[in-house]
Amino acid sequence: MLKKSATMLLVCALMGITPVLSAAGVTASAASMSATPADKTILANTPEATINALDAALIKSMQGGSRLGYRGRYRIVAPVVQAVFDYPRIASLTLGAYWNKLSPEQQKEFVGVLADYTAATYAARxxxxxxEHFAIVSSETLQSGTEGIFSTFTQRNGKVHRFDYILQKQGGQWRIVNVFADGVSDLALKRAEYTETVQKKGFAALVAHLKAQIAGYAKGSQ
Structure with missing residues (x-):
């Protein structure tokens, strides 16, 4: 079992973003926007099934390895990533107050770049x-419509990494809104970095930065 501190970490993080995640707090554009239509063959109606779909895609990518190359691995993970993550919501949380200052076209562009960046990162890493193998250890209802899934990733040498997820239900499907890797919130890291970039350099610079990182993954990975 994961330590109870993992649960507390998720709860504390959730409390910090609850006002934005609530139905009243999400902007209309974010709630209605979609990076791509959700693939019903990937999405399922339980939080565990959503995480299992992601884990299965990552294992398949790993097994393909250099035989598939970066582009082959990307083709495996990209449609699953699009389906299991709630990118409109993640995008609005990541940019905070800056999100509502963007035009609908800019919001749509940022959602797409975020999804592409996640798929590129998974394909490269x-x-x-x-x-190696993944395993779901436990789950916990954090509040109505919000679930925490606690899981592990075990390497051949026995080293265990923790991947914990916050999922929310939308349109009958459970989708990921945040990932904690070994206790570190991906959403918190992105929010700190991206809002600083937007504040200092502007939205276009942020998008260009993310696209450059995506191109770097494609060029530097085999």
Whole structure:
């Protein structure tokens, strides 16, 4: 079992973003926007099934390794990533107050870049297989319509990493709104970095930065 501190970490993080995640707090554009239509063959009606779909895609990417190359691995993970993450909501949370200052076209562009960046990151990093495996350890209802899934990623040498997820239900489907890797919130990291970039350099610079990172993954990964 994961330590109770993992649960508390998720609850504390949730409390910090609840006003934005609530139905009243999400902007109309974010709530109605979609990076791509959700693939019903990937999405399922339980939080565990959503995480299992992501884990299965990552293992398949790892098993493909250099035989598939970066582009082959990207083709495996990209449609799953699009389906299991709630990118409109993640985008609005990531940019905070800046989100509502963007035009609908800019919001749509940012949602798409975020999804592409996540798929590129997974394709680049989950690039070889040596007996690793994922496992869901437990789940917990954090509030109505919000679930925490606590999972592990075990390497061949026995080292265990923790991946914990906050999921929310939308349109009958459970989708990820935040990931904690070994206790570190991906949403918090992105929000700190991206809002600073927007504040200092502007929205166009942020998008250009993310696209450059995506191109770097494609060029530097085999």
């Amino acid at each position: 989950f690039n070889s297989f040596n007996g």
